[in-house]
Amino acid sequence: MKHIYLLLFTALAVTIFSSCTKELDLDEETLLLLEKQEKLERLDELFYLAFKEPVRAETEYNQFVRDELITETQNFLLNNEVNNSYTFTKLAIQLNLDHHKIAGGYNQTTLFEIYKTMYEVDLSNRTLWGSIPEQVKSGEQLELFEKKMKEIKAFHQDQIALFMAQNKTDESLTNKTWVGMGFAYKPDFSAFYSINFNFVLHDDKSWDYEDFFFMPAIPKTGALAGAQEEKDLDKDDLLSPLKYAVYDDRIFFHFHIRNNYNYEDQSGKLERVWNYEYKYELREGQLLLTEPRILNYMFPVLHSIDHDGEDYKKNYLEAFIGFDQGFTLSIQ
Incomplete structure (x- = not known):
């Protein structure tokens, strides 16, 4: 009879232990999902920061990727959703940072150089747009990205108009x-x-x-x-x-x-x-x-x-x- 009770106790213990193990696995999975959501929210924050403070956004983005997206125990970039957001945020930072550098030190002195800069920027920006993952190529963030592209193009067109307005014609060339x-x-x-x-x-x-x-x-x-x-x-x-x-x-x-x-x-x-x-x-x-x-x-x-x-x-x-x-x- 003692052996029967012992067997029953052992079976109960195994059942309880198995149940706890399943609950533990579920908790780890939930924790991972929560961590993933945190990463996505932080990437969104950095995306919008890029349009306000691109230099700061780049610094915080690089630190975030190094310290939180890729760790010794976890690589969140293996998740497609995180990877797409990571890529889009990176492109947004590049778009804004490039313009920040050009606008901050604009010193072209010939119309040739102004147009050349505009074409180089247009080529770069359209290439960035083409690199946006298709899975995130819609919605508010895309609209913001494309709006910035138009603003950058308008900036260079304004430089052309300003240069044209500041330079006069040579009367010895005209009307002949x-x-x-x-x-x-x-x-x-x-x-x-x-x-x-x-x-x-x-x-x-x-x-x-x-x-x-x-x-x-x-x-x-x-x-x-x-x-x-x-x-x-x-x-x-x-x-x-x-x-x-x-x-x-x-x-x-x-x-x-x-x-x-x-x-x-x-x-x-x-x-x-x-x-x-x-x-x-x-x-x-x-x-x-x-x-x-x-x-x-x-x-x-x-x-x-x-x-x-x-x-x-x-x-x-x-x-x-x-x-x-x-x-x-x-x-x-």
């Missing part, structure tokens, strides 16, 4: 029809360009043209995309009125062209911009355009060509006959 023509070609005739200019600059910084030579953007070997050209541009494809600027001894032309790509016959191109800056000199009634700088931006490719660069020397001056003397225009 400037024409010029020439040729540039490779010695083996594998490439040939007909150079034609025919334009009028107006006092209000608008201008019009019958012909304008779109000097090709030829990047260095191994670039993301090859040489870009613009041929037979229809003025109806321009997305903004033609404007020019004169500053110091430079003249600047800007073209913003709509997406006119035809998927059926694969003609045309995506939305793009061309910017040209030349050193100009008036000499005996002629207009000399030298020392070109070229910007061609068609997301996700940005070509920046500078007459001082080795790539310009190699791809233009050494590769072609006809680019070395610049362009000479006369009054019609």
Whole structure:
């Protein structure tokens, strides 16, 4: 009889112990869920902080990742929900921090550099947007992210407008029809360009043209995309009125062209911009355009060509006959 009681007591003890073990496991699982929720809430806090104090947000974010998201016993980034929030917060900090640094030390002194900075920022921001995990690409946080992108774009457009307002036209250039023509070609005739200019600059910084030579953007070997050209541009494809600027001894032309790509016959191109800056000199009634700088931006490719660069020397001056003397225009 004693043996029966002993067996019953043992069975009861095992049952109680098993029950406690299951409750303990459940508590650990609940604790883990609570910890995960805390991490998500903290990441949300850091996300919104990025739009107010990006430097502080970056510091606290790095510390949070190091001390709390990845520990000796737990890696919360293995959880998809936490990882997505971690990534989105990181992108938000980068978006705001980059703008904070640029806006805080903005010192571009030419329209060429202002546009170049704007294109670089646009390329970076659109790349950040594209990196947002699809699972969180909606809702209030996405709206805030996209709103900031628009604000950053407006900031750079304001810099352009301010620069244009502060610089006057050169009366010796305006209200005249400037024409010029020439040729540039490779010695083996594998490439040939007909150079034609025919334009009028107006006092209000608008201008019009019958012909304008779109000097090709030829990047260095191994670039993301090859040489870009613009041929037979229809003025109806321009997305903004033609404007020019004169500053110091430079003249600047800007073209913003709509997406006119035809998927059926694969003609045309995506939305793009061309910017040209030349050193100009008036000499005996002629207009000399030298020392070109070229910007061609068609997301996700940005070509920046500078007459001082080795790539310009190699791809233009050494590769072609006809680019070395610049362009000479006369009054019609």
